[in-house]
Amino acid sequence: MKKENIKNVFKEGAISSQFIADAIQKHQSKTQIGAHNIFLGQVRKDTLEDKIVKAIEYTAYEEMANFKFHEIKEATFTKFDLTCMHIYHSIGTVPIGEICLFVFVSAPHRQVVFDALTFAVEEIKTQVPVFGKEIFEDSSYQWKINK
Amino acid sequence: MTVLLFGVTKDIIGKNTLMLSDIVKDKLKTVQDLKMYLTQEYPNLENLSSLAIAVNNEYADDSLLLKQTDEIALIPPVSGG
Numbered sequence: 001m002k003k004e005n006i007k008n009v010f011k012e013g014a015i016s017s018q019f020i021a022d023a024i025q026k027h028q029s030k031t032q033i034g035a036h037n038i039f040l041g042q043v044r045k046d047t048l049e050d051k052i053v054k055a056i057e058y059t060a061y062e063e064m065a066n067f068k069f070h071e072i073k074e075a076t077f078t079k080f081d082l083t084c085m086h087i088y089h090s091i092g093t094v095p096i097g098e099i100c101l102f103v104f105v106s107a108p109h110r111q112v113v114f115d116a117l118t119f120a121v122e123e124i125k126t127q128v129p130v131f132g133k134e135i136f137e138d139s140s141y142q143w144k145i146n147k
Numbered sequence: 148m149t150v151l152l153f154g155v156t157k158d159i160i161g162k163n164t165l166m167l168s169d170i171v172k173d174k175l176k177t178v179q180d181l182k183m184y185l186t187q188e189y190p191n192l193e194n195l196s197s198l199a200i201a202v203n204n205e206y207a208d209d210s211l212l213l214k215q216t217d218e219i220a221l222i223p224p225v226s227g228g
Contacts, residue, residue: 041228058227059153059154060153060227061151061153061201061220061222063204064201064204064205064220065227067204067205089227089228100228101227101228121228124227124228125225125227125228126225127225128225128227129153129201129220129222129225129227130225130226130227130228131153131154131155131223131225131226131227132226132227133154143154143155143158143223143224143226144226145196145224145226146224146225146226146227146228
């Protein structure tokens with residue numbers, strides 16, 4: 001695979017609502033689009049026994065992860081008739097309530113974007129070497145496992 | 148041979164990367180050999196719900212032959228998003 005085509009999906013820290021709004025606005029000129037669908041992953045305030053999660057610290061095998069994100073994009077475009085697709089994932093610390101994953105698919109009609117988004121998010125959750133460490137309020141931690 | 152470590156495998160092995168000596172490396176022909184060696188040396192790796200080896204940025208089958216120039220990484224269960 002040619003490295004120069006591989007985009008860096010990672011953004012340091014939480015993904016802001018302004019960033020997401022700007023991403024939507026950038027599509028106003030793509031007038032063949034009739035439907036967008038967006039997945040936003042948010043850091044959940046989980047509890048383990050009496051410990052409360054305050055943040056997730058994300059690390060990744062960044063080079064391989066960017067390859068995998070690229071492969072997932074290619075596979076999603078192959079399976080579904082999308083106009084465009086964007087993925088952003090946090091790296092570093094994201095507090096509870098903040099956004100850590102932003103997947104954005106667009107197409108002329110709605111059914112395609114529903115199906116494409118489900119496929120892409122499931123692939124991301126199972127294939128991409130990103131590792132979330134749940135940090136508790138007492139600063140202890142546990143490694144998260146995707147269900 | 149250097150094995151890149153990620154996530155919980157850094158805690159289990161206690162390092163960021165694992166250097167294998169030439170003596171060890173010469174015995175490890177395949178991905179499966181490497182997995183068996185690592186789980187013998189670090190038994191807590193067996194408690195993970197999955198443990199993959201990536202070779203040159205791709206998940207590798209157990210039968211894959213390891214080469215001197217390969218970039219090798221230990222991938223515990225992923226938890227992105």
